[in-house]
Amino acid sequence: MKSEKDIQETLKRKQIGESLPSVFVDDMLMSLKYYVDEEQAHLKIKSHEVCKTCSGHGCLYFCPVGVYTMAPDGKIQVSYQSCIECGSCRIRCEKDNIEWKNPRGGFGVAYKFG
């Protein structure tokens, strides 16, 4: 059980995030070029049951292109099509519940400038 101090600390931390301007991530993605693999998803949630046991849902925050969203029923949804293959979720998912592969050869993000 969390102590009062922990709760205060958590609230303080969350304030940093809430104080930031909110960006519509799709505006960012407009600038990117992708070769989308329509047949195979290279990102998968291993078990949606495990997601239910996760308190932080860090994936909703750290992904730089907002691949992970939460459906109204609480299920984590994966828009692998907009993934830029950075690897953040592979390393950071605290439940190690993301099956992360590189897209098949030729697919995925294609930076023009870099």
Next chain:
Amino acid sequence: MPEAEKRKDEKLSFDVIVVGAGLAGGTAATICARNGLKVALIERGQNPGGKNYFGGTVYTHALEEIFPDFWSRTPPLERPATEAGYWFLSKTGLTRIMVDGGELDKKPSDAYIGMMAKFCGWWIAQAQSEGVFLIPKTLVVDFIRDGNGRIIGVQTDRPDGEIYAPVTIICEGVNNLLTQKAGLIDHDLQPETVALVVKQLISLPTETINARFGLPDAEHGMAVSVLGDISLGVTGLGFIYTCKDSVSLGVGVDLDQLDNHHIRPYDLMQNFLRHPQIAPLVAGGQMLEYGGHLIPEGGWSQMPKLYGDGVLVAGDAAAMVNALHWEGTNMATIAGKLAGEAAVEAHKRKDFSAETLKVYQQKLKDSFILKDLYQYRKFSHFLNTHHDFMDVYPNFLNDALGKFFTGFGKPKKQLYKGILESLTSRKPLLKAVGDIVSFGRTITGW
């Protein structure tokens, strides 16, 4: 039997396989081909460079070491970094420590601002002109091993996709899946040793960039690290690079801090772009490209074993990054060269065992790469444990200098007292001194 049909039954084999057509891979392949070896350079992207993303600058010393006639090959570079330094942001203020001219006024310049996807495309074209065989749109998924477990080739995601070579050089980048499969490292990247960087490239007319950044012309460019009121006290920093007709701006944050603080990387970047000192610099610009990439800032402590039987690893995959000096592209290039040389040496001896390939590690030890990575081995930990350098001190610096330059008509003893208080109200004096000493010890490697 026609030539093509005859080949069907034969194994596709090369002298060397290089995985990943980035700076390290392109260089390793170039060195091998130049020494007469048959090289396959395998790239998972549509084209070389498509998966590459950085700040950033490339370094003349490294490029010239690979192609002495580098400049006559018309590389796609943006501006020379003729002005470099730090900006310290407070809520509304900005203190700049910039060096312009002097040591930085060289022709060619020591560092050039570039765009990595474009630059890598060009770098790999140079490698191909040396005889490197590029295999794009192909993902290496695993290794092929002989009965003794030695790596003798790679398995790709193409049908009948086995490719054989007695030595494979892994230059796969920061997501070191193959380095792990090769058994060169026994754990995955740790979130606290990896920074996630997001960046926007914003288009502006050349004259506007020159005017806003105080650059005389497009032959002058600025490379800036920004500390202070962008990372909100979490370990991270911002950067600005002026290109010819665009500006590259971004922020990097330690991965573990993002969800701890409920920060979304693009929100943090927007906060940076909206800072009153930053916003006017890019006002009216159009975003050309957004993207993100991990930087393996763990350095020494996160390095894999660099060689094994039939295998070598170079570049980001081997955590070759010096976070303080913004070095990474040059380490990748030189490490690629040294790995290439080790593969050539192994072919001369016709021995591809770890014992022979070990020469790569010795070469790295003799170069700045392992010397520096060892010296800075505590830097990543230092940043994780000294967040004040990102927040408290930049604010103090703005406050102190702001007070110093506005203390008109006041007794100056009072002024200095005010400056001291602005520090001690944030941090006990002894602790501040301790931080400076600790920083000194970290960068000297004691």
